[in-house]
Amino acid sequence: MSATLGPKLALARAVGAVSRVRGGGGTSLPGKLLVRMDSSAIAELAARLPRGSVLVSATNGKTTTAAMAASILEAAGISLVHNQAGANMAGGIASTLLGAAGRSGTIAGELGLFEVDELWLDRLAGQLHPRVVVLANLFRDQLDRYGELETIAERWAGTVRAGGPAERARLVCNADDPLVADLGRERAQSDYEPADLKRERAEVGGVPVQGDHEPAAFELEQAEVGGELAQDAHGPADAHEPAGVLYFGVDDDSLALASMAHAADAKHCRRCGAPYVFDAVYLGHLGHYHCESCGQRRPSPTVLARSVVLEGVRSARFQLSTPDGEAEVKLALPGLYNVYNALAAAALGVALGISLADIVAGLESTTAAFGRAETVTVAGRETRILLVKNPAGANEVLRTLALEPGCHDLLGVLNDNTADGHDVSWIWDADFELLVGRVRLATCSGTRAPELALRLKYAGIEPERIRVIDDLPHALAAATAEYPASGGGRLADNAAKQSPTGEGRLMVAEESAAAGEQPRAEESSSRLNRAAPLYVLPTYTAMLALRELLVRRGEADSSWQ
Amino acid sequence: MAVSDLKGRTLRVCALYPDLMNIYADRGNLFVLQRRCEWREIAFHLSGSGLDEMLDGEAHDIYYIGGGQDRDQLLCAEDLVGGKRKALHEAASRGAIVLGVCGGYQLLGESYTLGDNQLQGVGLLDMRTVREPGERLIGNVAIEVDLNGEKRVLAGFENHGGRTYLASGATPLGRVLKGHGNDGHSGFEGARFGNTIGTYLHGPLLPKNAWFADWLIATALGIDVEALTSLDDSFENAAHASARRAAGV
Numbered sequence: 043m044s045a046t047l048g049p050k051l052a053l054a055r056a057v058g059a060v061s062r063v064r065g066g067g068g069t070s071l072p073g074k075l076l077v078r079m080d081s082s083a084i085a086e087l088a089a090r091l092p093r094g095s096v097l098v099s100a101t102n103g104k105t106t107t108a109a110m111a112a113s114i115l116e117a118a119g120i121s122l123v124h125n126q127a128g129a130n131m132a133g134g135i136a137s138t139l140l141g142a143a144g145r146s147g148t149i150a151g152e153l154g155l156f157e158v159d160e161l162w163l164d165r166l167a168g169q170l171h172p173r174v175v176v177l178a179n180l181f182r183d184q185l186d187r188y189g190e191l192e193t194i195a196e197r198w199a200g201t202v203r204a205g206g207p208a209e210r211a212r213l214v215c216n217a218d219d220p221l222v223a224d225l226g227r228e229r230a231q232s233d234y235e236p237a238d239l240k241r242e243r244a245e246v247g248g249v250p251v252q253g254d255h256e257p258a259a260f261e262l263e264q265a266e267v268g269g270e271l272a273q274d275a276h277g278p279a280d281a282h283e284p285a286g287v288l289y290f291g292v293d294d295d296s297l298a299l300a301s302m303a304h305a306a307d308a309k310h311c312r313r314c315g316a317p318y319v320f321d322a323v324y325l326g327h328l329g330h331y332h333c334e335s336c337g338q339r340r341p342s343p344t345v346l347a348r349s350v351v352l353e354g355v356r357s358a359r360f361q362l363s364t365p366d367g368e369a370e371v372k373l374a375l376p377g378l379y380n381v382y383n384a385l386a387a388a389a390l391g392v393a394l395g396i397s398l399a400d401i402v403a404g405l406e407s408t409t410a411a412f413g414r415a416e417t418v419t420v421a422g423r424e425t426r427i428l429l430v431k432n433p434a435g436a437n438e439v440l441r442t443l444a445l446e447p448g449c450h451d452l453l454g455v456l457n458d459n460t461a462d463g464h465d466v467s468w469i470w471d472a473d474f475e476l477l478v479g480r481v482r483l484a485t486c487s488g489t490r491a492p493e494l495a496l497r498l499k500y501a502g503i504e505p506e507r508i509r510v511i512d513d514l515p516h517a518l519a520a521a522t523a524e525y526p527a528s529g530g531g532r533l534a535d536n537a538a539k540q541s542p543t544g545e546g547r548l549m550v551a552e553e554s555a556a557a558g559e560q561p562r563a564e565e566s567s568s569r570l571n572r573a574a575p576l577y578v579l580p581t582y583t584a585m586l587a588l589r590e591l592l593v594r595r596g597e598a599d600s601s602w603q
Numbered sequence: 604m605a606v607s608d609l610k611g612r613t614l615r616v617c618a619l620y621p622d623l624m625n626i627y628a629d630r631g632n633l634f635v636l637q638r639r640c641e642w643r644e645i646a647f648h649l650s651g652s653g654l655d656e657m658l659d660g661e662a663h664d665i666y667y668i669g670g671g672q673d674r675d676q677l678l679c680a681e682d683l684v685g686g687k688r689k690a691l692h693e694a695a696s697r698g699a700i701v702l703g704v705c706g707g708y709q710l711l712g713e714s715y716t717l718g719d720n721q722l723q724g725v726g727l728l729d730m731r732t733v734r735e736p737g738e739r740l741i742g743n744v745a746i747e748v749d750l751n752g753e754k755r756v757l758a759g760f761e762n763h764g765g766r767t768y769l770a771s772g773a774t775p776l777g778r779v780l781k782g783h784g785n786d787g788h789s790g791f792e793g794a795r796f797g798n799t800i801g802t803y804l805h806g807p808l809l810p811k812n813a814w815f816a817d818w819l820i821a822t823a824l825g826i827d828v829e830a831l832t833s834l835d836d837s838f839e840n841a842a843h844a845s846a847r848r849a850a851g852v
Contacts, residue, residue, distance in 0.1 A: 190672045310675075315674070433628075464743065467627045467631070467807050471628040493810070495838055496839060499838050508838075
């Protein structure tokens with residue numbers, strides 16, 4: 043340990059302790075302080091991780107992908123230092139490292155597993171010296187904060203290309219996301235790659251690979267990960283680890299959408315600028331594509347999902363194919379987006395030499411990450427929290443929801459705090475039209491609740507089924523109060539189309555708040571529909587506020603640990 | 604014009620580059636025009652005109668162009684000036700609405716200067732845009748506009764790197780109440796010349812300002828706003844109030 047870091051760690055720790063006592067969640071506060079005191083603290087602490095660090099970045103699914111990766115690595119017996127609560131900028135990662143750092147200069151964990159904010163990847167890669175970087179996707183997200191997608195792609199390119207802070211990391215890229223795959227191809231073609239590797243774009247285990255997975259190194263790493271810790275004392279990103287790219291993707295024509303979603307992005311080839319032609323679209327702009335101008339094609343993935351079966355809002359299964367063989371994976375998480383998250387985590391496992399059995403076991407035992415498809419019980423009612431924060435993520439949640447039969451009760455919570463993005467324009471890019479005819483009652487809450495309500499109205503949901511309750515506690519109470527299943531006279535039979543004069547009215551908070559005073563479901567009469575879950579669609583800070591509320595009320599039987 | 608005369612009328616809207624110039628959920632504007640026509644039994648016809656596609660300056664009542672990523676905006680600027688300039692001038696001169704939002708607004712001007720590059724604009728609005736060093740102008744915004752003798756508020760969100768400077772032939776669309784506006788210091792936002800309107804209030808401008816949607820519909824059909832059937836706008840008014848609150852107005 044450097045002579046100077048120790049006291050700083052102690053001070054930052056003490057501040058964290060005080061903050062916790064005061065009830066401030068502030069997971070990143072001690073880390074922020076530490077980085078302020080010592081700008082190289084992250085680098086110094088990360089260098090103590092005997093197996094180095096791996097990073098996961100994306101606009102969508104970082105937290106879930108990292109949770110799946112953690113589950114896989116733990117199944118393989120590797121102890122982790124992991125920012126599992128999703129604090130993914132410098133402060134959060136420094137806090138995580140600080141929490142694992144012992145007083146004697148040791149660190150409680152072998153491998154760092156960090157989800158990293160897409161705009162922090164370059165800076166954090168420069169300090170964490172990752173051995174693997176997972177670039178999972180780039181969707182339209184918080185344009186006011188992040189700027190255009192191509193700007194992010196450009197920064198990522200600078201991070202992973204020769205001379206960049208992650209030049210020595212092995213890359214795991216989504217083959218189905220053209221913008222991300224282009225980064226992998228630029229890397230594979232960069233001068234860094236040794237010439238002999240370029241010729242060796244052969245095959246490992248009969249599976250075509252792109253530039254990396256030089257067999258000897260691959261086997262060496264498998265031995266390493268399973269082997270003794272002592273021999274692993276070398277630093278991360280050793281010179282013998284070849285720079286290369288491992289792709290993952292989906293091959294399943296039955297999933298192809300009729301057309302590309304409106305909010306799809308990344309439609310142009312980075313190499314020549316021509317528009318990509320999509321042969322199949324799976325999710326947003328993810329799919330199979332080629333460039334008719336320069337011939338660029340989707341790379342063949344090494345880690346692949348086939349025969350995908352989506353089982354409503356509960357689960358999904360697919361056939362996983364890796365260089366080690368094939369296996370069926372049954373995810374306890376719903377939707378194609380979670381199949382992509384699982385593929386990213388599996389590919390990270392493959393890049394680290396984890397066995398197929400451990401990968402499958404890890405994926406199958408992953409439950410919902412913090413606020414992502416998490417199920418809680420509120421006032422006796424099953425409540426599923428489905429984070430929505432940008433059009434692509436929202437569309438997948440809506441698509442998954444539409445797979446569930448029947449009409450649903452929803453609580454949408456639209457906030458415009460900094461972490462959500464101050465710009466709520468994105469709700470008009472999300473396809474709420476998917477819910478038309480499927481909504482029993484939608485409660486809209488949050489700092490911009492009336493604008494969400496308007497979006498639902500223009501999607502074609504009857505105004506009679508939409509109410510606004512700005513205040514979240516009231517909205518939650520009203521939404522979880524079970525709705526009379528048979529008392530649908532006002533709602534279920536209300537086929538009144540929006541007429542020029544408009545039957546619709548906006549329920550005001552005072553009026554609806556009374557619903558919050560209804561008895562809890564356990565005490566209420568049997569005419570209530572107990573079976574129907576409530577689906578909560580919160581933005582990021584709304585999800586945090588909601589969880590805090592549930593924990594404070596002691597009502598959440600959370601499946602998240 | 605009597606209300607009943609509107610039945611059987613059609614509002615014909617053309618979205619320019621709907622696949623490329625849509626980055627801030629511009630389709631919200633089209634949804635609002637469509638629904639508010641349908642609820643009044645005014646037929647709504649939407650068509651698109653993309654790269655290398657013909658644009659008919661006679662066939663539409665509203666021409667809409669939204670915002671795009673830099674790369675896409677560059678592609679569209681070339682196509683617009685090369686292939687659609689004449690049609691847009693024809694449309695504007697016969698009184699059709701030409702509405703440019705964010706990047707689309709910039710393209711309606713004389714030019715857009717990005718470093719050493721100068722893109723030619725369509726030249727419908729007497730203004731120039733320059734990408735200057737410095738922060739992008741981002742945030743909630745509210746402006747006061749006076750379209751025909753009545754002061755109203757438009758609320759929205761702006762996010763632009765370019766600064767737009769109006770020359771003598773264009774008047775500002777409005778006065779900035781909160782936010783940055785055209786260049787961050789003039790106190791003005793947007794530009795207007797006849798029925799050609801440009802604004803930095805990007806993406807879903809009309810959902811936050813249903814009254815402006817109705818003004819566009821009425822003006823495009825050549826009638827007074829009062830002649831439109833009134834709708835139950837409780838949701839719309841609440842959304843407008845919400846956007847104004849966000850801007851602090």
